[in-house]
Amino acid sequence: MRARLASLLALTTALAGCTVAGNAAEDGTERVVVGYQSKTINTVTAGTLLRAQGFLEKRLGKKYSVVWQDYDTGAPITAQMMAGKIDIGSMGDYPLLINGARGQQSEQTRTKMIAVTGYNLRGALNTVVVAPDSPIRQLADLRGKVVSTSVGSAAHGLLVQALRKAGVDPEKDVKVENQQPPIGASALQSGNVAALSQFVAWPGLLVQRGDARVLYDGGELNVATLHGTVVRQQYATAHPDVVTAFLQAQQDATEFLWKQPLRAAEIVAEQTGLPAEVVYLYNGANGIATFAMPLTAELRQAMQNDVPFLKSIGVLQGIDLNAFLDDSYLSGVPGSDAANGAVLTGTDPVCGKPVQKDAGELWFTGEETTQPAADPSCLLRAVKAAKRAGRQVRAAYVPDTTTGTRWFADRSVWVHDGDRFLPFITQGAAQRYGKGSIITYEQAVAAA
Known part of the structure; x- marks a missing residue:
């Protein structure tokens, strides 16, 4: 620690x-x-x-x-x-x-x-995270707790609106510490705050390092x-x-x-x-x-x-x-009216299917291009095939089943539902899905 x-x-x-x-x-x-x-x-x-x-x-x-x-x-x-x-x-x-x-x-x-x-039209650029071993599982569990955010930022707005949506009074039920992102990240790590609501790239950094897990995906709020x-x-x-x-x-x-x-x-x-x-x-x-x-x-x-x-x-x-x-x-400015030009395209080489809106992506160590995955189940199969071939996965990305927010595959919560494997950013979202069984990423790869 x-x-x-x-x-x-x-x-x-x-x-x-x-x-x-x-x-x-x-x-x-x-x-x-x-x-x-x-x-x-x-x-x-x-x-x-x-x-x-x-x-x-x-x-x-x-x-x-x-x-x-x-x-x-x-x-x-x-x-x-x-x-x-x-x-x-x-x-x-x-x-x-x-x-x-x-x-x-x-x-x-x-x-x-x-x-x-x-921009993100659903609000997923802002996220609430807690320590990996925190007993807090839903926003309602923040009652009586201290939460770090930058007051006046969109991450603060996410926190307030999400708490209200969960039936928690952000003024009476929660103590907000106004902190810059680096200070808040350190406070979460040291246990001085119960949660951190921040903007990119702090939530992703902490989760990728194994120092936090997502409590609330800003995409759930659906506010641009x-x-x-x-x-x-x-x-x-x-x-x-x-x-x-x-x-x-x-x-x-x-x-x-x-x-x-x-x-x-x-x-x-x-x-x-x-x-x-x-x-x-x-x-x-x-x-x-x-x-x-x-x-x-x-x-x-x-x-x-x-x-x-x-x-x-x-x-x-x-x-x-x-x-x-x-x-x-x-x-x-010629070309400034162009829409988003960074969209995954191509054909999944493992499943042999063209990528769709729920496509995933694999980044292999030492390679200058990424490999598309037609869907989360195909991504798991690609990870399994890569391990057998001795290729090291540097990062694997999948969209959350509910919000579509892209996240790390190995930091997601997986649900095995019939012949499908579905990723969720939070434990709460996986439980609300209500079908299948919740499994770890390693179990999902093994079963793919």
């Missing part, structure tokens, strides 16, 4: 804090300051991947120099934007709304959300969550060419992620210290995060639906969404 905690603390220390990654503007160049969150990996097309590949610098040319500033959450990016010290940033939906509302308090500080980075790109209005008015170049570079990063998802995951892993398998869980083909830039009507409505919650916790008084959401800059 102590060794695992020390390892987690080392990782969170390496990932935590704000880092000014750029250099001062060179003589004769104009400085562009970009705020991003390297560990919030569904913003990588406007942050980590964008920076690593140099797409923005290529689009801007030698007239500009880019300063990159890395933060744990969106709040400090907003503070720096209000002070005129960050020009363009990226963050989640709740921080975006707070950003827009704060900006509208003064004509000089107004901001605009100009594009989407990653998204991340996006925001710019200071004054800066956009003065430098429309830079804003267009940024969005063109974001599209470059998006297309790179679509075309080379494994390589993109490895690049993000190299930059953040996160395991590539965790990054790919969210950002790969059929990943939890969908990467596409348009501000669709569905996502606009999701932002509107978020406003009442933020008002209820006192972090938002009001916002003119029509003035804040502005996709006009995307008109100058």
Whole structure:
């Protein structure tokens, strides 16, 4: 336990804090300051991947120099934007709304959300996890317990809405600790909190390491969550060419992620210290995060639906969404209206069937491409065949039977129902299915 905690603390220390990654503007160049969150990996097309590949610098040319500033959450990016010290940033939906509302308090500080980075229409980018050996099996068991989250984040919103749905009063029945993701992860590991509600990639990281199990899949709430790109209005008015170049570079990063998802995951892993398998869980083909830039009507409505919650916790008084959401800059970015380009295709080589919406995926050690699995049962057969052939499975991904949320096959709860093997992210979801028998992953592979 102590060794695992020390390892987690080392990782969170390496990932935590704000880092000014750029250099001062060179003589004769104009400085562009970009705020991003390297560990919030569904913003990588406007942050980590964008920076690593140099797409923005290529689009801007030698007239500009880019300063990159890395933060744990969106709040400090907003503070720096209000002070005129960050020009363009990226963050989640709740921080975006707070950003827009704060900006509208003064004509000089107004901001605009100009594009989407990653989203999940069911809300699966946020997850509640507990320790692997925790006796807590359902949200109702959190009564009287301490839960860590980042207050004002979408993960906080998930926690509050999910608790209410489960008949638990989030104000009276649960004590919420307002903590940054690395601190909350350490608190869960040390036993100082009973559960952790957080956004990507912390839940996936903790589960992949064996330091947590999922108590509640955000996809069960079925409330869309998204991340996006925001710019200071004054800066956009003065430098429309830079804003267009940024969005063109974001599209470059998006297309790179679509075309080379494994390589993109490895690049993000190299930059953040996160395991590539965790990054790919969210950002790969059929990943939890969908990467596409348009501000669709569905996502606009999701932002509107978020406003009442933020008002209820006192972090938002009001916002003119029509003035804040502005996709006009995307008109100058060819290809930015494209839908998700990271979808699993092909034919399952083990079952000999084309992949469907419930397709899984295997990533083998030392291989530069992945292998599709037509369905969860076929994936188990592929794992079994790979073991016999001496191929090492680096990661195997399957969609949850109920929500469709992609998860690690070996961290899922399996149900054997007739000739089918069905994966569930949580024990509770497997029990609610109500048929067949619950078995371990190892038993499922053996029986496939």
